[in-house]
Amino acid sequence: MQIQSDLTPSLSTGRQVCTYLLWGLLCWSALVPPNLFAQGTGSQPAKVSLDFNEIDIPVFARFIGEITGKNFVLDETIKKQGGKISAFSPTKVSPDQAFNMFVAALEAARIAVVKKDGNLYQIVPMGDLPPERGVFVYKLKHANATDLAAVLTNLVARSQTVAQMTPGVRPPIRPLTEFEAPVQVFADKATNSIIVSSTKNAWTHIHTVIRDLDIRRKQVFVEAVILEVQVDRLRQLGTNPTEILGAANKGSFTGIGGFNNTPPELTTIAQALTTGAAGAATGGITPLLNTVNVRAFLNLLMNLTDTNILSTPQVLAADNQKAKIVVGENRPFPTGQAQGITGGTLVTIERKDVGVTLELTPQVLEDDLIRLEIKQEITAIAENVAQTIGSGSASIPVGPTTTKRSMETTTVAQDQQTLVVGGLVRDNVTLSERKLPLLGDIPWLGWLFKSQNRQTEKLNLLVFLTPHLVRDDADMAELNARKLRDVNTLQRENRIEEPTRLKQDILERLEPPLIVPYTSPTDKPSRP
Template identity: 25%
Template sequence: VVQQVTPAKAGSNTVTKSKAPAKAETVPVSTTITPVTMYVGEVKTLPVVGVTRVAVGNGKLISSTVLDTEVLLLAEAPGDSSLYLWLKNGNVLRYKLTVHASDTEQSMTNLQSMLNGIPNIAIERVGDTVVVNGTASKQNLARIEAATKTQQRVLNLVREEDVTMKKMVFMKVQIMEFKKSAMENIGIDWSTTAVGPSLAFTADLINNKQFRYSPDTLPATFQVGKGAAQPLNIPSQAGRMYFGIALAITSSLNLAVNNGDAWVLASPELSTRSGGEAKFLAGGQIPIVTAGALGSTTVTYKDYGIKLNIKPVADDQNNISASITTEVSDIDPSFQAVQGNPGFLMRSTESEINVKSGQTIVISGLVDQRSSASVNKFPFLGDVPVLGALFKSEAFRNNRSDLVIFVTPMIHDPASTSNQQRIEKSKDMRERFENFLGKKGIVD
């Protein structure tokens, strides 16, 4: 479409359509093509003075109006076209017009705002479509899908990450034999015991050459002649104190061990990423002989002992949801062996729990004193880790103690809010402690 522009009164221009000239004129045409992007229904102006003629490649896409100092464009349909403007000085300006069905720029802006903070994704415009590409975790995929559905002409190509960097969950497990009287004294409501930090310090209040607190920097062992008494020669540091935060449940367990009311049978430490699985087995294997055809025999090995499977999932608030499966199996002394193969007693629990990082889960009641009778029939059971020591215990045989499992999951995230709060609380407690003593620098 070619439009001829003729000046009109009152400072306006009149646009009239005319046929293209029969003979091409030699005019200086700009070698620069300026891109113009619009969406249907949008109005855009081009600041140009002295326009005498306008040519639009496809008049169904864009209509134009020439004003005194600018050219007014109205996008009417999606597609691509070109625009030529002839000026009074003889120059010709060229434009490449692209009309989208919707406002992709606004869609991109909206998506960038809604998906802000999600790593490893890119939001780009391809033609008249907004493309969201990249990888994301399963939790973020639902957020991306919901956001893209609110915008028009958006293509979601985000896929789930093959390997996701998830939080690590560290689990401190303590398998203990506990006197029942001590458990009653401490209390079974562990939540009231485990809440809140407590102040603990150690100091060289009494020093001599034979016994003194040893810092971690000194070697753990030293050698002397048999029967010889050598001084440690550790520099005296009277009054030097060490500060830390400890859970009250840890202090209660340590106190019970020191008083002879509890015994630590095993202290495994397990680690897995959020959503993974950690396994622990303390026990052994017993060969099971099975008779086959033609007098042949097959030997398989049966696991027994204490099995612990933990599947933790940690969220952004450091809450831990864990599935804990505990199984205790031992030989049944009342079972008459078949072909020399013993029978087994099995007790298992499955629990779904929610805890905060650092809280302790208590599992008990899986073994009773009747299991210790199997040691008499099968003496090698006394050498089995954990269960062997438990079955040989006089307190356990006399039903005065029980097997108790403590599981304390903690999230490995140094930058977490809870960890920073503990650090700040530690600093505050240390400052108050030093102010109380009236001295600085005595706490490491």
């Protein structure tokens, strides 16, 4: 009995110890994350479940280090600032996948993981990392690489200048973005590509700018008719040309240089054109005429015997691109002379263009409006003007004398609207002499047998311009078809046919040759 009584307290004490150990184990298992009890099978790494919401970065790093065997060193800034991140995985993931999720969660918080030696990793703020640079190539589809590279270089230079300014100073120009590292832009003409050396962050912004600028620009096809007509002939057209040609409020004929400000007392189109130089500077617009009436007006002028068509240029220009047409001759002009070693005279010359020069710069605006910068110049060799000074052996060549008429203006027109620029008038002087042979050549007395006539004609220069907006391939195809119809119409009006068809028609019109039966020389006609 004594032994039993001695054993009872010992058994009671052992039960209490086991109870305490069990409660401690349960409490410890509740505090430790359940993913620590994940088990693997065979040689494969154990998979874990991530269910962390707003967990401290050091705690998360310690957990990832235990399951991956990697060592992490936290930056002092992160230790001081602290921070919490979250990561969730509905299914179990491998340790490598858990590490990738850990890195992604840190990047979302603007924190980077930098690998050092071996399994050592450093956790630092992204702002402390050196920017990762690269070379990026963008192949352009529509824009010009050289022009676009100049724009981007200017943009980057301004942005970097602003980034280097003293903090707190407001920049004069707001840049697209402030690049954290130098950006270099190059143009490759061979492949029409843009090459950019920058960080990924800077390339993201530059790529957006390039994509917005690399678009297909509209084009403008401009038809021009440059002609001279006598003012006297213009007066014969009538007192009100707008009524004759059928003025309408929604046509496509616009006059510049006198048409817009025609006073009531001016009753002829000639006076309106003659006084139109001042009106060209104001850029006014006359009532509109339709295209058919414009063609009728041109045909009327062409039927006049004193109408001289100088040129009919046609040009297709891209938006905001200058187009230039020169129709003329390259004439020599003496610039000096010198005595040669052998006794001859050496004359130096310089060649210059003489003719019609037309420069156009179209700019496509909203609502199919077209802004035209027009620069037109006409030079010609003056007639009846001496090209030498002095006479005989003492004559000095001075070269031909040229006349020049130029005009420069800017106007706005609608698509397929015809503009007329006028007011450039010049005097054409003609000298004629009538005399009796021999008697008219007698000095002094010869004036009794001859007469001279001086006739002055005023020639007015008219320039008709019709811009056509070409938006896409469909407009270009329509324009080509229309020009082909114009060529066919010209061929029919002038009876111009294709060479093959012309030869075929000529052969068909030829009469068949007369066939004579062959008679042998030995054959003798039979007598009846």
